[in-house]
Amino acid sequence: MSKDSILVIALWLILSTVAIFLWLMTVDSESMIFYTHYSSLMQIITSAGAAFLCYRTMMIFNVNDKARTAWGFLSMGLFFWSAGAILEGVYTLLHQGATAPFPWYANVCFLLLVPFVIMALIAFKKNLNASIPLKGWIATITVFLGALVLGLGINAKGFQEIESINLIITLIYIIFDSVLLAMAVAAASILIGSLLSRPWWFALVGLFIFYLGDMIYTLVRNIDQAGGIILDLTWPVAFGFIAIAATTARAIYTANR
Secondary structure, three states: OOHHHHHHHHHHHHHHHHHHHHHHHHOOOOOHHHHHHHHHHHHHHHHHHHHHHHHHHHOOOOOOOHHHHHHHHHHHHHHHHHHHHHHHHHHHHHOOOOOOOOOOHHHHHHHHHHHHHHHHHHHHHHHHOOOOOHHHHHHHHHHHHHHHHHHHHHOHHHHOOOOHHHHHHHHHHHHHHHHHHHHHHHHHHOOOOOHHHOHHHHHHHHHHHHHHHHHHHHHHHHOOOOOOHHHHHHHHHHHHHHHHHHHHHHHHHHHHO
């Protein structure tokens, strides 16, 4: 493991440990606002940090290299997500710790992550010059339908109580996340264990954790409940895996160049 990857792991562990400590010390108290602001800051740091590391990895590849395109799309998607985190953080700061309404402008930025990640996975497939096997297609379709049914099922109660615009945004989240998870499965089916494709396993794990975070988010929003420390940590952990993927890819490419 590269020094950059070790640094990423150490930084993410420190940020997460502080978050857990603050949550335990302030939960159900008036001081909870300190945890809320810290959580917002952690979302911004981890997403922006992962975006920067993906961009840094992108820059070492040749202009015509599909790997460069893949890391570029991934960086751009994370950039938009971090922009959404900044918007939500500013709202929370200006409204004495209150969470932003749902839906809000930040949700547009959050949703933009998914199309860019999908384009990144497509570029990654082209870079490997590999076809998705039949088993991969079966798994991809099964996962998409399963994720879609699961998303609709766990939000069924919330659908009966929310307004039309909330319903539309929630459905977009569910569909986008189902496609994202299915595309991750498709990408996993063509990973053949080569050294150059190894970093993408970290990215795929990160995307799966990100999917779980989004599923929890849409659920708790629609039943008007707070997410808690588990939800707040899913996205930073997901971005941590993607950051490790970026630093690992850079280290492997540099060593074999």
